[in-house]
Amino acid sequence: MLEQMRGTPWASYPQPEWNTPGGLIEALSAVQGASDAESSHAAYDRFLYAVGNYHAGTYYPVLLATLPFLEALLQTGGDWPQRTVLRVLDDLIASFQPEPGYACLALANGREQDVANAFSGAMHCMQATLEDIRTGGGANASLAHGVLDLLVL
Secondary structure (H helix, E strand, O other): HHHHHHOHHHOOOOOOOOEEEEEEEHHHHHHHOOEEEEEEEEHHHHHHHHHOOOOOEEEEEEEHHHHHHHHHHHHOHHHHHHHHHHHHHHHHHHOEEHHHHOEEOOOOOOOOEEEEHHHHHHHHHHHHHHHHHHHHHOOOHHHHHHHHHHHHO
8 A cells, every 4th residue: 555655646636734745645654553542543633634724624635635545444454543544534524624725626637626525425435335344343333333424414
């Protein structure tokens, strides 16, 4: 997954001005490496600051580029990375919105993509993965159930 992260054109997506060139890879790597409650919480914070303004409850279009990696972590990441992703998604769905001035993403073909709609669509595409976690009866089943409940609102 690290090679795919390195191959992602992160700089082509609007993102927080405080991000460093490797900040998104570091944030996703922290999520992937979560191994206990403390590292999970730190990775959660780090990720939300890398894609937006955690205190304001906003995200930048770069969030869209992270979604395939988050889904991969849901599928293969183990309990702590999975728990971290579920907590991130829960907050993003329930209480975050695009950063003012960044509601649309300019695409290479000259069109614009509504960031909130693209995020919502990607979340609906993740429903099968979330349902597998919910029905699997593992440690994160209730968190997956909560995220799924948010998707039907």
